[in-house]
Amino acid sequence: MRIQIPRGTQDILPGEVEKWQYIEQKARDLCKRYGYEEIRTPMFESTELFIRGVGDTTDIVQKEMYTFEDRGERSLTLRPEGTAPTVRAFVEKKLFGNPDQPTKLYYIGPMFRYERPQAGRMRQFYQFGIEALGSNDPSLDAEVIALAMELYRSLGLKKLRLVMNSLGDTESRKKHKEALINHFKPHIHEFCGDCQARLETNPLRILDCKKDRDHELMKTAPAVLDYLNDDSRHYFEQVQSYLRMMGIDFVVDATLVRGLDYYNHTAFEIMSEAEGFGAITTLSGGGRYNGLVQEIGGPETPGIGFALSIERLLLALEAEGITLPIDKHVDCYFVAHGEKAQAEATVLLYKLRQAGFSAEKDYLHKKMKAQFKAADRKHAKFTAILGEDEIEQGKISVKEMETGVQETVPLDEFISYLTKRLS
Template sequence: MSIQIPRGTQDILPGEVEKWQYIEKVATDLCRAYQYNEIRTPIFESSELFTRGVGDTTDIVQKEMYMFEDRGGRSLALRPEGTASVVRSFVGNKLFGNANQPTKLFYTGPMFRYERPQAGRYRQFVQFGVEALGSEDPAIDAEVLSLAMGIYKKLGLRKLKLVINSLGDGGSRQAHREALINHFKPRIGEFCSDCQNRLEKNPLRILDCKKDRDHELMATAPSILDYLNEESNAYFEKVQSYLTSMDVEFVVDPTLVRGLDYYNHTAFEIMSEAEGFGAITTLCGGGRYNGLVQEIGGPETPGIGFAFSIERLIAALEAEKVALPIHQGVDCYIVAMGEEAKAYGVKLLHQLREAGISSEKDYLDRKVKAQFKSADRHQAKYVAVIGENELQENKVNVKDMATGEQEEVAIDSFVDHIKSKLV
């Protein structure tokens, strides 16, 4: 009986994993240019972290978390998102005490949500995220949004739409909350059970409901922008002004509601407008969360961040037919003839690799013709041929596989010769 891969997971095989490595490098390099440093947190945490940090009215906590008890009876959960873990580490390690503030961090790693698998959505998925903690300046909001857009554009995506909204401060949120309750309450029985439960706890989440999105009350629901107080409105205006000054195009959508409870002020999503990408167009989401650090036991500290699924990013690249500049071949393949040459080939192969040159040789004792075919399959740039004659003359026959040109090179200078060819 064969053991099958768990539903909602995938194997990322050689030939495909190089795309992931390239994407992660581009994102990492750009984060470092923005002075964000990497943080790595555990794959599982206390369940309470996500109940308190993500919000007990969210679908993630109510329906999607992988929870279990360890042998000590502690309730643990596989992390469904990265922000709560980063904030927990920020508090636990007292990063708020560092001299350089704000604390600017990025992370990448697997997340877990028990949801229905579909194209681009998995129960285990890889998320890349950014968090900036310690500043209330609208400029850091604009920086985070421009960084997110920058990663996508660096990778070659062009059919993008940045959608932003303001959820306001506490006072604005409270005024809007009351207006939403008054709007939905008379007909809340017409909505799904989730919306009915959210009416008093977090009515803003009703606007994010997928089941009742076409209900007539959704279209006429009070807009948060109409309830922004002067301070919140000024904050949002500054964010927009900074984005405009950086030539970051955006659209304001007052119906945009992020799915997590901890957001306030700026909220945003980046969507793909590529033809054939699918019904779910969101690639990236994020926003400001000024109360989250306190909720997890830290001092009053503002924060903002975003996260995106690399699986969704790859799907967008495919939809736009973007070919990543990835060379999957080897720089040099060694073809050896005869036992003595095969033994010497092991030494040459080691010298090439020590010099940082991607190299390979035959390990199946194949004939010369089959070794050349293997070099082709490995997409080798150069093939180095050694046999008894070459060993006696201390030479290596080097063939350029692109042009077919061949030349003899002294064994002592062989590695430097290949290195010079690859510059």
């Protein structure tokens, strides 16, 4: 029986993986400039972490988690998102005790959700995300949003739309929750089972329902912005003010609801407006979560972050016709004919790599013409040609592929010669 890849996963092969590496390096470089340090958490955690951290009324916890019991009868879950594991590490390793606060972290890695696979939405998908823990300063909200926007811009994306909302503090959310319950309750029997179950526990999630989004009551639902108290309203205005000063365009959308329970105050999404991108336009999202650290057992600590899907980022690049500047060149390709020439090429190949350059040669004993074709396919900058005659004369021919200029160089000077040329 032929074994096939599991549904909702993908093999990222050479030729494609270089795009991923390029994006990941861009993200790492950007985080260094912004003062964020990398954290790597386990790919599976205690199931309780996500129930408490993500929220037991969310689709992720109720429908999408890969949960299993290990041999010790412990319930474990493949991580469906990166914030809760990062906060768990922050609490468990007492990073809140470090003198330099806020603690600014980033992660890159695979996440797992059991959902219907479609373009840009896989069961194993890759996220880049950042978390800033330890400050209530609205300028930090603006910084997080700015970093997300700068990553997209640095990759060449232009057709972007930043959408923001405020969910308010605990007092504001309580008043809004009561208004939502009163609004939906008389007709809740017209909504799906999920919405009915969430009415009393988390009615905000009804606004994010995909099945009932066209229901008339959705259009007239109380807006959270109308229930913000003075402190929450002032906070949101400050975040907007910082973004304006940075020259970052945004749209305030009172209907924006993030899919996880831990958000409060600032919430945002970045969307692609590229033609042909698809019906689901969201590229990334995030917001503030001032109660999550306490929920996971830590001290009262505010936090904010965002996460983006690398798969969806690649789709956005494709939709805008952007080709990443991937360097596929090999510095030198050895074309060798004859047993002695092959042996000498093997040694020179090793020395050239030791000198810090990329180099390749033929391993299938192909004819010279086929080796030259291989050098072309590898986009070699130089081709080093060795035959029996060159070995006897103690020389090697070096051809610059772009110009076609060919020189003969003493074998013992080859490495220094090519080092100068490549430098």
